[in-house]
Amino acid sequence: MAPDVPLLPTQKQVLELLDGEFARAGYEIEDVVVNSSTRPPRITVIADSDDGLDLEAIAALSRIASPLLDALDSADTAPYVLEITSRGVDRPLTEEKHFRRARTRKVEVVLEDGSAVTGRIGHVGDGVLRLVIADRGKLTVRELKLSEIAKAVVQVEFSPPNQRELDLVEQSGKGGDA
Structure with a gap:
């Protein structure tokens, strides 16, 4: 017979x-x-939201979660550490909401055909991503169907984007190719 092992709440709980x-x-x-x-x-x-998740939000969500989880505790419940965190910059973007939440961020996209493109996320909607890319030294907006994207990961940037890039990101949602 196995020794009694303290329990943790399940993912579903x-x-x-x-x-x-x-x-x-x-x-x-x-x-x-x-x-x-x-x-x-x-x-x-x-956790995530359309406005992202900052340290203040993490603290607020921890204050919400802790007493609710404490209410589940019983004599058989093991002590545990509760961590509230964001998706993280290294997690692939897999759903339209992930792309929308990463708007203005630089992203590396690998398409289903194996080709890759790097650009700044503009407008996202109706299954289409508008990506601001540098094409032969000129900034343009390229439309990609989300269904054509095999993998997309946000790139870490150490300097701010140039203003022209950000202007195109804003214009990408206005229906024209800027």
Whole structure:
């Protein structure tokens, strides 16, 4: 017979418990990872919103989540660390909302045909991404169907984008090719 092992809330329990409260606060739960193999065990809630997730939002969501999860605790519940975090810059963009939330960010896109393009995310909607790219030294807007994208990852930038690029990002949502 196996020794009694302290329990953790399941991913499903955490989602059911927190999803509505996070939504009321304006955030969406992207994922929940319950990891009992770390010491101490860890429950990671990955959240996002159209306005992103800053440290103040993380603190507010932690204040929402902690008492709700504490209410689940019983004598059999193992102590754990609760972590509220964002998707992170290294996570691939996989849904339209991810591209929309990364608007103005530089992204590397690999298309289904194997070709790659790097540009700045402009308007995203109706399954189409408008990407500001440098084509032979000239900035242009290229439309890509999200269904044609095999992989897309935000690029870390250490300097601000040039103003012309940002102007094209803004114009990309106005229906013309700027």
